[in-house]
Amino acid sequence: MSEIEASGELGANVRIGSFKIADAATTDAAGMAFVLDQMAGRPAVQALKAWALEQLAPQPGETAVDVGSGTGEDVVAFADLGLRAIGVEPSAGLRAEAVRRSGPSEVEFVEGLADKLPFDDESVDVVRCERVLQHVEDPAGSVREMARVLRPGGRIVLIDTDWQTAIIHPADPEVLQRMVGSFLAQSANPYSGRQLRGQLVGAGLEIAGESAATWLEPQSGARQGFISMMHARAFQSGAITAAEAEAFAKGITEAADRGAFHMSLTMYAVSAVKAPVA
Numbered sequence: 001m002s003e004i005e006a007s008g009e010l011g012a013n014v015r016i017g018s019f020k021i022a023d024a025a026t027t028d029a030a031g032m033a034f035v036l037d038q039m040a041g042r043p044a045v046q047a048l049k050a051w052a053l054e055q056l057a058p059q060p061g062e063t064a065v066d067v068g069s070g071t072g073e074d075v076v077a078f079a080d081l082g083l084r085a086i087g088v089e090p091s092a093g094l095r096a097e098a099v100r101r102s103g104p105s106e107v108e109f110v111e112g113l114a115d116k117l118p119f120d121d122e123s124v125d126v127v128r129c130e131r132v133l134q135h136v137e138d139p140a141g142s143v144r145e146m147a148r149v150l151r152p153g154g155r156i157v158l159i160d161t162d163w164q165t166a167i168i169h170p171a172d173p174e175v176l177q178r179m180v181g182s183f184l185a186q187s188a189n190p191y192s193g194r195q196l197r198g199q200l201v202g203a204g205l206e207i208a209g210e211s212a213a214t215w216l217e218p219q220s221g222a223r224q225g226f227i228s229m230m231h232a233r234a235f236q237s238g239a240i241t242a243a244e245a246e247a248f249a250k251g252i253t254e255a256a257d258r259g260a261f262h263m264s265l266t267m268y269a270v271s272a273v274k275a276p277v278a
């Protein structure tokens, strides 16, 4: 058994590693909330959340929608700024967790999907959608749906990772290529980050700004999170042998023990506006 598996974290991460809505019935909401909390604390995520809020310039009295709202923290942020704040979230467990966490803030969490939003045409001032489009089967259609509900003059920000930007060290390059390849193949939309700009333009919106942030995994990440999820998926799918899985885990964890492990990936954010009526 590899050192990553021996940590006991590998199995847990595989079970909770998917945010695809097709897996929602078998995915544990408490586990998903735990992973989201870990992610929310990372500097790259915080930097892009702050950038998004600045770009969206939310005004009291406006209506704001967070598509794929997870634990609801960004919905609460809109409500606390005096907006009507609505989170659209298909997972009933995450909606319940978001309600529990929202305390006295006036928020709404509704069931819905990115490509079928429960709102009238041109009824929303502000839309955000963070790290969701990588999980959906029709990301371009989902962005058109977000554009549909935006009022003329409304603002939108999309944030997502591009998983092909992942750099992992140390690892045998050929084994790593197979591991990353298998992870990309099992993801709904792994190249989401690079597509955001084109999806907004394709939906008839005007680009207002763009940003990026590099996720730098701490040394503890050698034994959990993305590394253990990718390692497990590659092994389970047959992309790597047991011996290769063992060697990868040994190399990565030994490097982390020396403080020499590296994993990074890039997240992108793009803001746009719906042209006001002339």
Ligand SMILES: C[S@@+](CC[C@H](N)C(=O)[O-])C[C@H]1O[C@@H](n2cnc3c(N)ncnc32)[C@H](O)[C@@H]1O
Binding pocket: 019, 020, 021, 036, 040, 067, 068, 069, 070, 071, 088, 089, 090, 091, 094, 112, 113, 114, 115, 129, 130, 131, 132, 135, 136
């Ligand atoms: C990685 S989480 C991000 C959550 C939140 N946006 C944040 O920044 O913390 C992805 C979220 O997208 C939701 N999701 C998955 N498929 C979706 C879909 N088709 N439409 C809307 N949300 C979806 C998941 O349930 C999950 O809450």
